[in-house]
Amino acid sequence: MVVARSLPDPVDAVGARHSVGGPDPIDVLAGRWAEVLAPVGPTVRGRLGPLLRRLAAALRAEPFWPLAARPIGAALLGSGLYEDRLGSVGPALEDVLPATLGLLRREGPAALGPPGPEGTRRLLAALDELAAGFAGALRERALRDEHDLLRVRPCRGPDAEQVPASGEIHYRTLYMQGPVGIGIGGLDGEVLDLNPALCRMFGLTGRPDLPRPMTDFVHPDDAAAFIESYHRLRAGDPDNLSVDVRLVRPDELVVWAHISGSLVRDDDGRPSHIIAVVQDISERQRLRSRLEQASSQDRLTRLPNRTVTEQRLRQAFTPGAARRVGLCALGVDGFKAINDSLGHQVGDQVLLAVAGRLQMAAGPHLVTRTGGDEFAVLVVDPSGLDEVCHLADRLLAVLASPFLVGGHGINLSASIGVSETATAEACPEELMRAADVALSWAKAHGGGCRVVFDTERDAGEAARFALLAGMRGGIDRGEFRLAFQPLVRLTDKRVHGVEALVRWQHPDQGLVGPGRFIELAERSGAIVPLGHWVLAEACRSAALWWAELGPETPYVSVNVSPVQLIEPGWVREVTGVLGETGLPPDRLQLEITEQAVLRDEPAALDGLAALRAAGVRLALDDFGTGYSSLAWLRRLPVHALKIDGSFIDGLRHPAPDPVDESIVRALVEMAHALGLEVTAEWVETGIQADRLARLGCDLGQGRWFGDAGPAEWVPEHWRRTIG
Incomplete structure (x- = not known):
């Protein structure tokens, strides 16, 4: 039984006989290359340096393109190696590629490519393409010579000199001294003759005993594909066929080979025999195998x-x-x-x-x-x-x-x-x-x-992502709208201010409330342009009210996202909008949350202090839901607190929740002690409004005082509340 083992690298035993020092590492490497390929003629020796420089340029190019090394491989064959070999002065061409790849793998990283792992990766990829270019050029050259051999008569005798039918020197030279392995096969599936190059590929010093079945030379795992190709070729379907197979040498080493077979016909057009051009592609296959392994294996963990x-x-x-x-x-x-x-x-x-x-x-x-x-x-x-x-x-x-x-x-x-x-x-x-x-x-x-x-959760995420994807475009297309909800003084029921609430008139989903898109906008950063639009639009509307109603016009309250509060230049943005619209600073209130300030407390406090100094009103929103201390609250430069609606909800029934009532009373008293105005959110019944007034709350906001309406509605609503 034949046991196949991999063919060793033919240049592993070649030692480095030159150091990679000197003024030009590429010239040193070219000299080493010539030694490895010896014997080579002066033409080939003079062309190795330029080929290395082309390879170095390809390795250092940005972006890196491995295919740039393929014409370098073709140029190596065209450097004179083929002609030298036909003249019996050059190296055996089947040894050129393994020797070249072995040398460049060992010594190329230091002389050619970028340093480090990236340079090694590029070199390996480029060498694979160089091998492909060399093999392709050799195949094209061999196929041209093959046409000159198609009239060769099959020979069963030991005298290889009989092979060329015409006896011409050119045919004898191609067959006997050519660098490419050539075999002659009969229509019965037997090998009739091998030329010297093919004998060397098989590790033979002389011509073997022939004829022998072709399958004796083919690896068992590839025999079925080889036999199928052979039958197609023998039938003339087509007359030329190529296949990559593993061949097994007599010493049991395995050689990867590219076989290009041609059916030869006699003068009457009947099939006569088969000529096969055989090229050793073992090194190329090993390189490909390494690259495939590298492409499928993590380098660190394996x-x-x-x-x-x-x-x-x-x-x-x-x-x-x-x-x-x-x-x-x-x-x-x-x-x-x-x-x-x-x-x-x-x-x-x-x-x-x-x-x-x-x-x-x-x-x-x-x-x-x-x-x-x-x-x-x-x-x-x-x-x-x-x-x-x-x-x-x-x-x-x-x-x-x-x-x-x-x-x-x-x-x-x-x-x-x-x-x-x-x-x-x-x-x-x-x-x-x-x-x-x-x-x-x-x-x-x-x-x-x-x-x-979970598919349902994913569908919800996808819907939110679709909203996010259209948000910035929606701002540019003018799809967002503002509605204004009144802030009513509980003692006389007059509109003291209005809060600007943003809505999205989505082209597909209709009117979308802020609960569906504000969090998405904050996570994505879209809150910055959206917040700028809300601020500018709210100030433009309030400036129109001020021009119509005068000094007693209600202020407009705008929510500020934590993302906006720490945005560089935010204070300049606010004062710039006030200047552009002509709105007096005391007619603008900005609502912030505890968490917004705590994200970057020093910067936030500085910005808020600058706005208060400019005359802008500041309110702490959703108060009671965080963990602020009284000392911290005293440091905030705010004018007002807005008690979170979760505490107000317990006051809506005739018999109020005593805990909620006590909390609201304490919050109101504390705020007043600090000189702050207090607004209660979520006021939805008259009972709540009256109870909050008795507790000392200053303003109320909620459906009991009216839903949010358009900017044009604010002046008329204000006039109705003042009688």
């Missing part, structure tokens, strides 16, 4: 990468392969902080340790590294969602134990997104997306947990 996850998923979704598939998408929580505080070397060791624990916990299931601190575990044919969830719980548990890395004790947690489905009801892309989305939910939940993908 785990399969995301590409393998996608491939295995596609296999699992192949009809008949699996009934159900589950996927756990895992992210290490807070990994960036580990890199930042302990360094990337420790971070890499942590990832290696995480990978090891995940593999142990996952058992037979595929574990891959899909990103920087993200991994995936694929479960093929689970019994159901519960099995995948139990696996996710094991993964979380195995990562919960402290890690000891580089003398550091490190506690980790992870977030996991779980998706599981029947293969008949989904596709690989949907399953991967579902796991990624669920992972983002787990991270948003604070990490350290697993979250299962």
Whole structure:
């Protein structure tokens, strides 16, 4: 039985006989290249340096384009090697490519490409294309020579000099001294003759005993494909055919070969024999294998990468392969902080340790590294969602134990997104997306947990994303509207101010309330342009009221997002809008929340103080829901408090909630002690309004005093309330 083993690199034994010093590393490398290829003529020697410079330029180009190395490989063959070989003074061409690739892999990084791992990656990719260019040029050259050999008569005798039918010197030279392996086969599937180049490829010093069946030379795993191609060629379907197969030498070494076969016909047009041009492509195949491995394996952890996850998923979704598939998408929580505080070397060791624990916990299931601190575990044919969830719980548990890395004790947690489905009801892309989305939910939940993908929640997220996607365009298209809700003085029921409330007249969804888009705008940053529009539009409307009603015109109250409050230049934006619209500063009130100030307290307090000094009114919104101390409240440069509606709701019934009533009374008394005006939100009944007035509350806001209306409605409503 033949046992195939890989052919060793033919240049592994070639030692470095020159140091890479000197004024020009490329010239030194060119000299080493000439030595490795020896013997070479002066023409070839003089062209190696320019070829290396072309390769160096390709490696350093931005963007890097590996295909730029392919014409360099073709130019290597065209440098005179082919002609030297026909004249018996050059190296054997089957040795040129392995020797070249071996040398450049070892010594090229220091002389040619950018330093570091990126330079090595580029060099390997370029060498694969260089090999392809050399092999392609050699194949084209050999095919041209093949046409001159198609009239060769098959020879069974030992005298290879008989091979050229015409006896012409040119034919004898091509066959006997040519660099490309050539074989002659009969229509019965036997090898009739091999030229010297093909004998050398097989490691033979002389001509073997022939004829022999062609399949004796072919690797068993490739025999079926080779036989199929041979029968097609013998039948003339077509007359020329190429195939890549593994050949087995007598010493059991394996050679990858590109075989280009041609059917030769006699003078009557009947098939006579077959000529095959055989090229050794072993080094190219080894390079391709390395690149394929690199493209499918994570360099740090040696785990399969995301590409393998996608491939295995596609296999699992192949009809008949699996009934159900589950996927756990895992992210290490807070990994960036580990890199930042302990360094990337420790971070890499942590990832290696995480990978090891995940593999142990996952058992037979595929574990891959899909990103920087993200991994995936694929479960093929689970019994159901519960099995995948139990696996996710094991993964979380195995990562919960402290890690000891580089003398550091490190506690980790992870977030996991779980998706599981029947293969008949989904596709690989949907399953991967579902796991990624669920992972983002787990991270948003604070990490350290697993979250299962939910289609209803995803639909809601998608709807919110659709709103977000159209928000900036909606501002530009003028789709947003302002409505103004009155702030009424409880003692005389007069409109003291109005709050500007933003609405979105969405082209597809109709009128959309702020509860559906304000949070999205804050998370995305769209709140900045939206807030600017609201401020400017509200001030323009209030300036018109002031011009119509005079000094007693109600002020306009505008909500300020925490994102806006810390935006550079926000104070200048407010004063600029006041200047542009002509609205007096005391007719503008800005509503802020405790959390907005606490995000960047020093900067926020400075900005608020500047606005108060400019005459702008300031109100603390949703008061009572935070954790502010009395001392902190005294530092705020505000004019008013707005008590959160959750406390006001308990006062709407004839028998009020005594706790809520006590809280409201205390808040009002405290605010008045600090010289602050108090507004109660969510006033929806007359009972509430009267009770709040008795408690000393200054202003009320809610449906009892009227819903929000357009800007044109404000002056008339104000006139009605003053009698």
